[in-house]
Amino acid sequence: MHTISTLVEAHRSGATSPEATIAECYARIRAHNDPAVFISLRDERDALAEARALLGGRKRDGALLGVPVAIKDNIDVKGLATTAACPAFAYDPQADATCVARLRDAGAIIIGKTNLDQFATGLEGVRTPYGIPRNPFNAAVIPGGSSSGSAVAVASGLVPLALGTDTAGSGRVPAGLNNIVGLKPSLGLVSTAGVVPACRTVDCVSVLALTVDDAFAALSVLAGADVADPYCLPRPLGALGAVPAGLRVGVPPPGQRQFFGDSLYAQAYEASLGRLTNLGATLVEIDMAPFYRAGRMLYEGPWVAERYIAARSVIESVPQAMHPVTREIILGGARLSAVDAFAAFYEIAHLRRLCERAFGGIDVLALPTIPRAYRVDEVLADPIELNRRLGTYTNFVNLFDLCAVAVPAALLADGVPFGLTLIGGAGDDARIASIARRFHADTALPLGAQPPPAPAVETCRRK
DSSP: OOOHHHHHHHHHHTSSOHHHHHHHHHHHHHHHOOTTSEEEEOOHHHHHHHHHHHTTSGGGGOTTTTOEEEEETTBOBTTBOBOTTOGGGOBOOSSOOHHHHHHHHTTOEEEEEEOOSGGGOOSSSOOOTTOOOOOSSOTTBOOOSSSHHHHHHHHTTSOSEEEEEESSSTTTHHHHHTTSEEEEOOTTSBOOTTBOOSSTTTOEEEEEESSHHHHHHHHHHHBSOOTTOTTOOOOOOOOOOOOOTTOEEEEOOGGGOOOTTOHHHHHHHHHHHHHHHHTTOEEEEOOOHHHHHHHHHTTTSTHHHHHHHHHHHHHTTOGGGSOHHHHHHHHGGGGOOHHHHHHHHHHHHHHHHHHHHHHTTOSEEEEESSSOOOBHHHHHHSHHHHHHHHTTTTHHHHHTTOEEEEEEEEEOTTSOEEEEEEEEOTTOHHHHHHHHHHHHHHHOOOSTTSOOSSOOSOOOOOO
16 A cells, blocks of 8 residues: 555656546455445445546645545545444435545545444444454454544555544554554644534544654644634644654653553563664653543543433434443443532543643653553453553543654564554644654554565564
8 A cells, every 4th residue: 555645646647547546445445355344435436436537626736636535434424324333323414524525625535434433432443333343463453443444444555544533542542553653633623523423522533544744644634723613723733843852751650551461562662662762862750640540530520421412312212222332331421410520620620730740841752552452352351441441541632632643663473563652732743743753764664564664673472
């Protein structure tokens, strides 16, 4: 699979055509033969016709000219049903979501709607009636969620770009498990109009791509004010640049690092920190307790009630139509009172201040994307607890209005990826992405599950 930059250059130079690229995309999807990646595919003839018309219209100068894109199926695409992985909830949108419309305006071609944890509730990628997408590195390992289909589609070379959503880590966790980049923007930078909410006040549209440059190119198209979204904010994006001199990288002290018994993930994290120091960074230990506490609140506090609002039409009429784990989680939101909500708001405000103080001494926070990779059978046997563990390093980010880029860091010899996430303050999207692209370039890892440009950097074996 080509990167976005090489595809667009080839389309503009005439080395290949958007139509040929789209035809190749559909051929790869058929050859991959995993019906759980996409919930619905666009008619190939329509996609080819749209691609054929690009070079003769105003979109020929678009930043995403002829780039095939997959869209998570909680984001509206006109002409394709939106299901949120719940058939009883499905509806036919009358218009594209704002983010989809902006992709089309830049010359992208929408290919289809990808699988997800139902109502974007989960980090595992298994809570769906449409099958579990195969992790392209190890079929026994979860694909990660909730943006499972989008991540697998990019990692498997089916498309070079996909949209997900991110509320608790849904765009970062599957990126880490699939050796790709997952970009979670600052709150309000990208419109969520036309997106089925999970927790509307902290939801983000996320970008999944092979490289940081590709993810940021897509973000540059997506970002911008939108009167249709009251949570959209006029935040300047900036541009990619050099890694700042004297970079201070926040890390948990050894006693606060959580890997739940996975020594190889712990070793891979240490190796990643060593790579950062080799790039000139200084490591600064910070107290992670406020971050961990905030992360637990995402599924204990009023944000679960927001999930209830999104699924209300189904859970109050045909609750049996929902995935049982999803139903159990969301029903908890109906039991919260206004008193509970305000108590949580007060606590999160206090924790946010502690987070801001921690960031006063660092430029970026570097954490494992997940603490360990779980097998499908493990999460099916213990879905609530293992999902909580998967969100150890991701759940707090949206509640604190931080931006983040999950980037590949290592491939273990059994094929399980390890990812590092770089986290910055609101509005620091360009600076964090600039650091992430430099780190990613230093790894010499393959792009997704494609053949590597150089030998993998890790040689340890998982026990």
